[in-house]
Amino acid sequence: MIPNGVHARRFSAIGLFDCAAESTAFDTLLTGAAPDRVDARRRRGLRATCASCFLILMLSVCCYASDVLLIRSTETASPEQRQLELATQFYGVNLKVITAGDRNYGSPLRAVRENTTLGVAIQADALASINQDKLLGALRGRSTPLLILGVTPETRSNLLSAWSSGAAVGAQPLESPLPLHYVVGRVAGITQQLTDLEIPFPGNNTVYFSLTGGGTAQEIISVRNDRKFVPVFIEADLHGQKVFLLSRTHLAGSNAVAAATDTIETAFAEIAPMMMFIKYAAGERGWHTLHHYANLTIDDPWLREPYGDLSYQSLLTEMEKHDFHTTIAFIPWNYDRSEAETVSLFRNHADRFSICVHGDNHDHKEFEDLASKPLNAQMTALQQSLARMEKFHALTGIPYDNVFVFPHSIGTESILEELKTYNFLATVNSSNVPMDRVRPPGTPLFALRPVTLSFADFPSISRYPATMQNPNGFLGINEFLDNPLFFYTHHDFFASGIDAFDGMADRVNKLEPDTQWRGLGDIVKHLYLVRLRDDFNYDVLTFSNSFDLDNTSEHSLTFNIQKQESGSPAIASVSVNGQDYPVELREGYLAIRVSVPARGIRSVVIQYKNDLVLASISTSKDSLRVDLLREVSDFRDITLSKYRLGRALTDYYYKGYDDKHGTTARLLILACGGIILVLFVVGGSWGLWATAKRKKAAAVTPDILRNAKIAGVAQQK
Numbered sequence: 001m002i003p004n005g006v007h008a009r010r011f012s013a014i015g016l017f018d019c020a021a022e023s024t025a026f027d028t029l030l031t032g033a034a035p036d037r038v039d040a041r042r043r044r045g046l047r048a049t050c051a052s053c054f055l056i057l058m059l060s061v062c063c064y065a066s067d068v069l070l071i072r073s074t075e076t077a078s079p080e081q082r083q084l085e086l087a088t089q090f091y092g093v094n095l096k097v098i099t100a101g102d103r104n105y106g107s108p109l110r111a112v113r114e115n116t117t118l119g120v121a122i123q124a125d126a127l128a129s130i131n132q133d134k135l136l137g138a139l140r141g142r143s144t145p146l147l148i149l150g151v152t153p154e155t156r157s158n159l160l161s162a163w164s165s166g167a168a169v170g171a172q173p174l175e176s177p178l179p180l181h182y183v184v185g186r187v188a189g190i191t192q193q194l195t196d197l198e199i200p201f202p203g204n205n206t207v208y209f210s211l212t213g214g215g216t217a218q219e220i221i222s223v224r225n226d227r228k229f230v231p232v233f234i235e236a237d238l239h240g241q242k243v244f245l246l247s248r249t250h251l252a253g254s255n256a257v258a259a260a261t262d263t264i265e266t267a268f269a270e271i272a273p274m275m276m277f278i279k280y281a282a283g284e285r286g287w288h289t290l291h292h293y294a295n296l297t298i299d300d301p302w303l304r305e306p307y308g309d310l311s312y313q314s315l316l317t318e319m320e321k322h323d324f325h326t327t328i329a330f331i332p333w334n335y336d337r338s339e340a341e342t343v344s345l346f347r348n349h350a351d352r353f354s355i356c357v358h359g360d361n362h363d364h365k366e367f368e369d370l371a372s373k374p375l376n377a378q379m380t381a382l383q384q385s386l387a388r389m390e391k392f393h394a395l396t397g398i399p400y401d402n403v404f405v406f407p408h409s410i411g412t413e414s415i416l417e418e419l420k421t422y423n424f425l426a427t428v429n430s431s432n433v434p435m436d437r438v439r440p441p442g443t444p445l446f447a448l449r450p451v452t453l454s455f456a457d458f459p460s461i462s463r464y465p466a467t468m469q470n471p472n473g474f475l476g477i478n479e480f481l482d483n484p485l486f487f488y489t490h491h492d493f494f495a496s497g498i499d500a501f502d503g504m505a506d507r508v509n510k511l512e513p514d515t516q517w518r519g520l521g522d523i524v525k526h527l528y529l530v531r532l533r534d535d536f537n538y539d540v541l542t543f544s545n546s547f548d549l550d551n552t553s554e555h556s557l558t559f560n561i562q563k564q565e566s567g568s569p570a571i572a573s574v575s576v577n578g579q580d581y582p583v584e585l586r587e588g589y590l591a592i593r594v595s596v597p598a599r600g601i602r603s604v605v606i607q608y609k610n611d612l613v614l615a616s617i618s619t620s621k622d623s624l625r626v627d628l629l630r631e632v633s634d635f636r637d638i639t640l641s642k643y644r645l646g647r648a649l650t651d652y653y654y655k656g657y658d659d660k661h662g663t664t665a666r667l668l669i670l671a672c673g674g675i676i677l678v679l680f681v682v683g684g685s686w687g688l689w690a691t692a693k694r695k696k697a698a699a700v701t702p703d704i705l706r707n708a709k710i711a712g713v714a715q716q717k
């Protein structure tokens, strides 16, 4: 099915090169000393990373994936080619590269006419060798967009004018000592959730277009310095053909694709125009989601009204008014102390409130590095967390999601593997990289998704503070990339008012009106991507081991599902709507084929083998240290938070939290300060009471003399 060997060769070069670095590390590990459990896990991690590379490779060159064609002038890959490779990889389409004039690779025109060709990109320096009439003829009657990329001041003006329908007549360099910014315009079908967004530009110089002003060009992206806006990515209409023109934004020496890609904003800025073009060209045939999802998680509270600054009843009113959902990251230690009224509130509003698992005792870093706390002890805590949550469910009738939020910060990769073994759905934390690992090297797309399977093949998801300042770039890019949004906070976020999150919810809902606010479990069950195949069925790439496939169409569809799966831990069963389903594990991934009737849903559940017997696990609270710690935490959240001095003490404690040596001292100061505050409050109350009593006694004295009965009542109060 592969039309010619070009893209297969290109992709083997890209995919295998990326994996080679991992393989070297993998081999080195294999030749090392006798492996211990940690090393074994590390090897599994590396295998998983290689499997991940392999999966991307397989999915990209799968015979059903469609193509974007790049026509270039020389055998040398340009910076734009590298950016296109990343964008096509992200959207799961092939990049077919043809060097103009090289007949060994077949005729570019024949490739343009292929039904699987979704878009055509031409390197600006190859324009002179392309017959425009013939190319436009080959594209006529199709909706295949054309991209001219890598335009520089050397690009001939007449060529630029001819391919932009007279809109652009030249290109010039822009250098700036000050930081530059990308500013996205408003172009239907292209800019989508990025419309009007401003994000930092990667670099201090670029090339921009000189426009005639009389053409039909629309400015998709401009670059702004402190004085002016200049267009770098435009769209023109060429005799009915949609043509995009992109200047060389990364000049020689500033190719930033391999540079810092820490945040989604910086990673996206590297390849923003390519991502916009490929998403537009691929449409349904590129990886996308069926819905947009968002969630707010509040860590720590148990079910009492109020919990510190959090009133569940008032929050419900805000959620209904501003349409959002709250998950409580629930500490299992609290399983048996819920208040009946709050339990009813949760049970009656399951569409607005949900529960997930937050540690076990939450006694500081209970899921610590393995040297500080052995894996066995951590596994015991994990098992107890589940046993306690089952009891919570039995006592309250409230279901809980098998999604784990680590107390304070994410644990090790080993504990992620245990989470997978115990059939948790995912872990959600402020970082998706385990504490003993680093981001996989050579993965510039890593920051573009909040979820990764790079560690123990287990879905690890990044979440973001609800207090985030200037969230526009973050929100716009995530929505554009079809990523779910995970916000988190604590009860004190609502100290300023129970409406504290309303603004963020409003922004999200305005930016993407299709956003569905759900519990963490529900979102994880929809954590998969789909793409339309040539046979009108769908490929599915799932990150989750338990997911609901939605067929939103009016006819039956077959979903060809693939999931990265190393085989460790062993799979106990795979079921579809409760029926066992045979599956095959091959070369690092699991493949399932499921038919879903029109408007139907099929629930796929992968279960892993484990020795968990919940009934045999103790849920008792037999540690005085933990009991004391939880009581102090309650005192901090519920009592201290009422007073300014109490809040100041809590702030002081948390400011020094990461300073390990200072933690104990700060905890002591918090406790002492709290005791002083309590004495002050108790003393003050007693003083007020005594004063009031004295005054009242003085006032009623004449009455006592007159009426002994009334005086008796006054004294009882």
Ligand SMILES: [Zn+2]
Binding pocket: 299, 300, 358, 362, 407, 408
């Ligand atoms: Zn917590």
